[in-house]
Amino acid sequence: MTTSTDTFASFVDHLTEALDDPRITEASGEEWAARLHFSRYHFDRMIKSVAGEPPSALRRRILLERAAYRMITTTAPLIDIAVEAGYGSHEAFTRAFTRAYGAPPAAWRRKPGHIQIEAPSDVHFHPPGSLRLPARDKVSSMDLLTKMVEHHIWLTGEMVRLAERLTDEQLDQRIELDVDDDTQTIRSLLSRLIGQMGMWNAAVATRDYDWSVEEHESLASMRRRLATEGPTYLSHVREVVAGDRLDDTFVDALCEPAEVFTYGGMIAHVLTFAAHRRTLVVLALGRHGIEELGWGDPMTWVAQPA
DSSP states (O other): OHHHHHHHHHHHHHHHHTTTOHHHHTOOHHHHHHHTTOOHHHHHHHHHHHHSSOHHHHHHHHHHHHHHHHHHHOOOOHHHHHHHTTOSSHHHHHHHHHHHHSSOHHHHHHSOOOSOOOOTTOOEEETTTEEEOTTTOOOOOOHHHHHHHHHHHHHHHHHHHHHTTSOHHHHTOOBOOTTOOSOBOHHHHHHHHHHHHHHHHHHHTTOOOOGGGGTTOOHHHHHHHHHHHHHHHHHHHHHHHHTTOTTOEEEETTSSSOEEEEHHHHHHHHHHHHHHHHHHHHHHHHHTTOOTTTTOOOHHHHHSOO
């Protein structure tokens, strides 16, 4: 088993190094086996025993995932992407891509979904040009990150609750910022705090987000949305943290053009911008005599035992 595992790791290493070298990525199974000093039979058997799929299937899948990434992040013609993925014709590429992604390349490019194709090995193309091998690419324990997201959702709910003490005039009073041209109010900031989670929930699920809900949203609507969007967003965070998948990627089809992000990057983005908005809200609440939340500092929260 150790020999098979080591051979699989070497195969992935070689494949990673060869992603931009068509002479190697297009090599035959016999050539790949010889490169790692095995017969084709033993090489295929060892790789399949670890990966759950033959090396040729794994290689084709990785190149298809890279092709999907290229389709989102470049304007290259599909025929060029097909050739780069090792296909001799547009028709062959279309057949393979459609089998893997459930839609032909041109249609998928207009409305992209997840890049990763389900596979037993969980080895995937990792943008911009490497492979992700779960056994190696570990992200250290992220309990702190999960707690920070939990704190963010709790604090947002508390701010909505306390905002109920304010009049509409106070809710809509402009918060003056010399360095930000956008008009900010307690109402708009609270709605955006919830909407930011809703927006990313939609992106992960590859569905549209309704921005109109944030137009002069009522506190009752915010409470309802937070009750749905908060737990949904937290479940995404817990899932990727528990699976050490913070470096996994997903497609945000809401962007124009669509973009590829990592889960870890998305969570960092949410927490960074949320911290700014939360601080503005708690300071504005303080000006109206509501000071229970202080600065909204997560220091005590994250120090509490689970």
